[in-house]
Amino acid sequence: MGALHEGHLDLVHRARATCDVVVCSIFVNPLQFNDPKDLARYPRQVDRDTELLTGAGCHVLFLPEKEELYAGHRRIAYDLDGLDSHWEGPSRPDHFQGVVNVVERLFFYVRPDRAFFGEKDRQQLTIIGHMAKKLRWPEHIVPCPTVRASDGLALSSRNQRLSPEERVQATVLHRALSASADLAFRSPIPAVHAAVARILAAEPAVVLDHFGIADRETLEPLSDWGDRTSAVALIAAQVGPVRLIDNITLLR
DSSP states (O other): OOSOOHHHHHHHHHHHHHOSSOEEEOOOOGGGOSOHHHHHHSOOOHHHHHHHHHHHTOOEEEOOOHHHHTTTOOOOOOOOTTTTSSTHHHHSTTHHHHHHHHHHHHHHHHOOSEEEEEGGGHHHHHHHHHHHHHTTOSOEEEEEOOOBOTTSOBOOGGGGGSOHHHHHHTTHHHHHHHHHHHHTTTSOHHHHHHHHHHHHHTOTTEEEEEEEEEOTTTOOBOSSOTTOSEEEEEEEEEETTEEEEEEEEEEO
16 A cells, blocks of 8 residues: 555565566555544655665556546455454454455456465455455465564554654564464463563553454464464554554464
């Protein structure tokens, strides 16, 4: 959605490594914003984004207007098979419906062979991958690792709205996730929750929305590890004026 950073450019680099032509779309999608004020505040910097994409070797910038992208399109209510029932879903009603609708439109116009998505938006990636298989979209969805700052904070366009103090406070999200990875499959899941709560308590200005451990494929919340060899920890919190999300893969 623009306001590009190194995480976005990493997607371009990965695409260039395996594809002959790389297209980047920039479109601030109104369908996936629950709060009109959040949509209005979302950072937009097309000139700088264009320079960054050129420097990264992107071949084509697809920059549609809303009226063009959704011309003749009637919003579809997709059956997401419960993948939006937890985590971001309850906090942002219809958000993932807006995501799938816009991705379908972007794919319709661009017709890519491969589409590269970052793992930072893990639930979004999971839903898009699931719907691509379910609806038999021809595009191959390529997951790409989260790009982080040196202090662990996941890169996000929203980070630029944080004050210097809030930027430091926000690193608690990664510290909490790292603790969950250290304890994963060695301690019961309730003990992991307790450890994360203690870490978050050190930054009272950070208001937790959710933290949990989920099945890596279905994103169903887990209360015990079972015989799994992997899982995912997800977190969302309000830091100053912005809501940040992050996640980490847990391995046995």
